[in-house]
Amino acid sequence: MDDHIVRTIARLVGVRAMACATTNLVNEANRRHGTAPTAAAALGQALTGGVLLGALLKVQQRMALKFEGDGPLQKIVVEADSYGAVRGYVTVPAMDLPKRQDEYDVTGAIGDGFLTVVKDLRLKNLYESVVPLTGGKIDADLTYYLNQSEQVPTVVQLGVDVGEDSRAAAAGGLLIQAIPPYDVEVARQLANRVQELPPVDALLKGGQSPEEILALVFADVPYKVLEQRPVHFKCQCSKERTARALIALGREEIQSLLETEGQAVVDCHFCHEQYLFNREELEELLKEMG
Ligand SMILES: [Zn+2]
Incomplete structure (x- = not known):
């Protein structure tokens, strides 16, 4: 499956949702950086989060996400634009930790610290906000940021299935966001459904496309597909x-x-x-x- 993002809206209930497949771009980034498995999972999740948050931007706007903690990975930096291009790096790509409950310990790798979000909205000044890391996963940090700092009820879910060889078998993410005036009950139902569904990477690995994942999320709620767009790892250096x-x-x-x-x-x-x-x-x- 080619990497892409699908943006949808359910206007009647005031919810927007997007889903993306990022397997290839995650592998490209990890190949370039030579990351060990835990670092690969962390970078893959952060890049996928960048794809989703970038898709919330308007044309020509850009943003940077910086996860900085006291853990051995030190820092993850991701930059994304509204056109589906992301790039990013981790400070210590060779960093690896023992798995916890069969998952890479991305939380332990980052440690306690802060998520800094810098947005270039093409205005005079950059817009920066800082929130503490939740001590949860990267998607929990992004969810917290969007709810606290931007004050928009949002759920982010990221799934990056990385093997011992640091290669992702599947990677992707899902974002559900309420847009005022929204139906509180329906927004809650949709958020719950995201939690009940299998993780995004498992759905992608099972052959479901981002379009099909969104159909699962919305179920009987009517919605419209706004856009499908390829996403990729792209650096701006020259x-x-x-x-x-x-x-x-x-x-x-x-x-x-x-x-x-x-x-x-x-x-x-x-x-x-x-x-x-x-x-x-x-x-x-x-x-x-x-
Ligand atoms: Zn470059």
Whole structure:
């Protein structure tokens, strides 16, 4: 199944819902970062959460999610836009922990700390909010953030089925959100149904598509499919942007790279693409700086 997200709305009862399949993008991210299984599960969940929250944004808006705790994984950073592109990394990709109750201990990996959400809504200032991590899973943290900080009744469920080889057999997520004025009783019923359904990764693994998962959630509640869109791991780095970052380091730093290495190799945090600047290119940058 190709990675994609489906957005739906049930206008009569005031609920929007979306479901996504992210298996390929999770595998692409984990391959690029060389993550151990626990780190792979954590990054996969956070990226899938980014896909869902990104789909709540308007055109051209962007957001970043940062899970930062006192656990051995240290930090997960994910960036998403409204077009279905996400990228992300974990600080310690080799981090692995013993499983707990047959699940990767993502909660223990992150530890106690904070979730910071930064939104670029194309306004003058960035919009930032910080909530404490719940001590639960990543989907519990995102649910808490949306309910507390944005004050919108929402349920997020993420499912990432990662094997011992760090590869995901299935990954995806589900988000149900009330939109005022909503029918409190129906919103509660739908949220309960999400809890009762098998986890999203199990449904995807069983061959159900995001469309079919949403049909299970809504059951007899009438709803409309608004959009289906591919989602993917996509980094925004480029040689051009990397050159600008080098220039920002300053003249002395470039001089010193020239003298010691004779070149510069810049590795992108988000995707591990490497950009090589040879002697001539570095000298060109110096010239540009005047
Ligand atoms: Zn990159």
